[in-house]
Amino acid sequence: MMFMPQFNGSALIGERAPFASLADEIWSAIAYCGVAEDVELSVVESAGAFFLEGQAPSQAVADQILQVARRCVGSNVFSRMSVR
Numbered sequence: 001m002m003f004m005p006q007f008n009g010s011a012l013i014g015e016r017a018p019f020a021s022l023a024d025e026i027w028s029a030i031a032y033c034g035v036a037e038d039v040e041l042s043v044v045e046s047a048g049a050f051f052l053e054g055q056a057p058s059q060a061v062a063d064q065i066l067q068v069a070r071r072c073v074g075s076n077v078f079s080r081m082s083v084r
Contacts, residue, residue: 026050026069026077033068035061041070041081043069050077 023043028045030036030078039061042055052069056062062081069077 024075026072029068029072030065035064051080053080056081059083
């Protein structure tokens, strides 16, 4: 399993931007949800929306990951995941 939270914004050194924290929260929830085996995933924030990018072993796993992410921050999470 490979996860890489990403934040396309700016913050002062030593200051965490709120969206970066939410991307980290999404990433952590997915990492510990129990269905993320054999998944390559990045959580990318852009203009307040979050995108799940990467590959999942099946559509069912991709759908479950999207549900976990939406439980964290609501409906502004979108999947750009592909199925291998």
